[in-house]
Amino acid sequence: MPATTGSEKPGLIGLTRDELAEALASIGVPRHQLRMRVGQLWHWLYVRGVSEFSAMFNVSKDLRARLAESFDISRPQIVEEQISSDGTRKWLFRFPSRGAGRPVEIETVYIPEEGRGTLCISSQVGCTLNCSFCHTGTQKLVRNLTAGEILAQLLIARDRLGDFPGHDTPAGAIVPVTERKVTNIVMMGMGEPLYNFDEVKKALLIASDGDGLSLSKRRITLSTSGVVPEIYRTGDEIGVMLAISLHATNDELRDELVPINRKYPLAELLKACREYPGLSNARRITFEYVMLKGVNDSLVDARDLVRLLKGIPAKINLIPFNPWPGSSYECSDWEQIEKFADFINQAGYASPIRTPRGRDILAACGQLKSESERLKKTDRLALEAMMIAGHGGE
Numbered sequence: 103m104p105a106t107t108g109s110e111k112p113g114l115i116g117l118t119r120d121e122l123a124e125a126l127a128s129i130g131v132p133r134h135q136l137r138m139r140v141g142q143l144w145h146w147l148y149v150r151g152v153s154e155f156s157a158m159f160n161v162s163k164d165l166r167a168r169l170a171e172s173f174d175i176s177r178p179q180i181v182e183e184q185i186s187s188d189g190t191r192k193w194l195f196r197f198p199s200r201g202a203g204r205p206v207e208i209e210t211v212y213i214p215e216e217g218r219g220t221l222c223i224s225s226q227v228g229c230t231l232n233c234s235f236c237h238t239g240t241q242k243l244v245r246n247l248t249a250g251e252i253l254a255q256l257l258i259a260r261d262r263l264g265d266f267p268g269h270d271t272p273a274g275a276i277v278p279v280t281e282r283k284v285t286n287i288v289m290m291g292m293g294e295p296l297y298n299f300d301e302v303k304k305a306l307l308i309a310s311d312g313d314g315l316s317l318s319k320r321r322i323t324l325s326t327s328g329v330v331p332e333i334y335r336t337g338d339e340i341g342v343m344l345a346i347s348l349h350a351t352n353d354e355l356r357d358e359l360v361p362i363n364r365k366y367p368l369a370e371l372l373k374a375c376r377e378y379p380g381l382s383n384a385r386r387i388t389f390e391y392v393m394l395k396g397v398n399d400s401l402v403d404a405r406d407l408v409r410l411l412k413g414i415p416a417k418i419n420l421i422p423f424n425p426w427p428g429s430s431y432e433c434s435d436w437e438q439i440e441k442f443a444d445f446i447n448q449a450g451y452a453s454p455i456r457t458p459r460g461r462d463i464l465a466a467c468g469q470l471k472s473e474s475e476r477l478k479k480t481d482r483l484a485l486e487a488m489m490i491a492g493h494g495g496e
């Protein structure tokens with residue numbers, strides 16, 4: 103069982119190589135050894151997935167002891183783990199307080215599918231945006247997650263899935279990508295990842311680092327409500343796949359559903375999409391479109407959607423709206439969703455309708471127990487809606 107956090111020591115997970123070198127220098131590792139030591143740590147943390155310094159058997163005992171005195175590499179606490187009959191797993195993790203703040207809890211969901219397994223990761227606790235159909239949008243931002251906390255969701259999921267090489271595996275061995283349980287990650291949990299750009303960038307560059315976690319950038323999808331300047335930065339500085347929460351095909355409606363549209367209207371958003379680097383038929387942008395009855399689900403909307411995306415290598419994900427207490431929307435009728443999907447298919451777009459997974463455990467999610475600082479049941483329902491909505495990617 104991995105060690106769990108509770109420590110005040112600075113964490114090493116989520117640091118860049120340079121930051122890691124600085125941390126090692128601060129405890130007296132000689133300059134000429136830094137590169138080698140950083141390489142060793144990187145391997146243990148991200149290839150082998152260890153959460154205790156004592157497991158790093160090619161690091162001298164003395165250094166292991168000094169590392170353990172000064173730094174933390176333990177996992178967050180698992181408050182709850184649920185496994186659905188269809189194999190979907192959901193965890194409630196607790197991260198310790200930062201500064202004056204209180205501990206926070208977030209959920210991470212794993213969705214196994216034929217030939218791949220997708221982990222849906224959160225970037226913030228709460229959200230500052232106010233999309234009218236999203237329950238997270240009715241809550242205040244509690245705080246940004248750090249790069250370490252974003253990565254911890256991946257590391258601990260892989261622990262629980264047995265997705266790291268065992269202790270008896272020879273040094274240097276890695277789990278071949280084809281045999282991995284977590285093959286894809288989507289930044290589609292709680293929060294707006296592009297409002298936490300620096301930490302998300304650090305986490306995703308570590309997740310895709312070829313000497314460590316080695317997830318291909320084509321298997322990482324970042325979903326945004328449309329923070330245009332940071333979409334350009336994502337293309338230039340991170341290079342992962344993009345998903346856009348579009349949800350409407352004209353500014354008037356999008357202003358209401360996704361209010362950040364007032365700041366970055368559709369024309370600017372779609373320009374940023376058109377200019378996203380590396381797009382091709384094999385590397386398309388995913389456009390998420392929540393199906394709201396009588397609001398955005400007519401065949402005129404479907405036609406406008408096709409027109410709007412013309413020329414952009416795109417796929418469209420139709421998301422059945424997940425109602426939450428107090429929301430003023432209803433999910434479109436299934437028949438209408440199918441008609442809408444047919445129209446889009448005929449226009450040449452793949453438009454999968456997201457089928458909810460892990461219904462049994464998600465339905466029970468309001469019953470998750472934890473000792474303190476519980477997310478309110480309604481918070482969970484909102485997160486559940488997003489998680490169900492959110493499992494996209496290649």
Ligand code: SAH
Nearest residue numbers: 236293294325326327347390423424487491
């Ligand atoms: N903040 C980011 C990523 C998280 S939301 C974003 O907005 O893109 C993941 C997806 O779930 C988004 O497309 C979001 O619009 C959608 N979503 C949120 N609440 C939903 C609900 N109640 N029903 C269906 N989809 C929802």
Ligand code: SF4
Nearest residue numbers: 229231233236239327
């Ligand atoms: Fe925030 Fe995304 Fe919800 Fe909008 S849809 S409120 S951006 S989490």
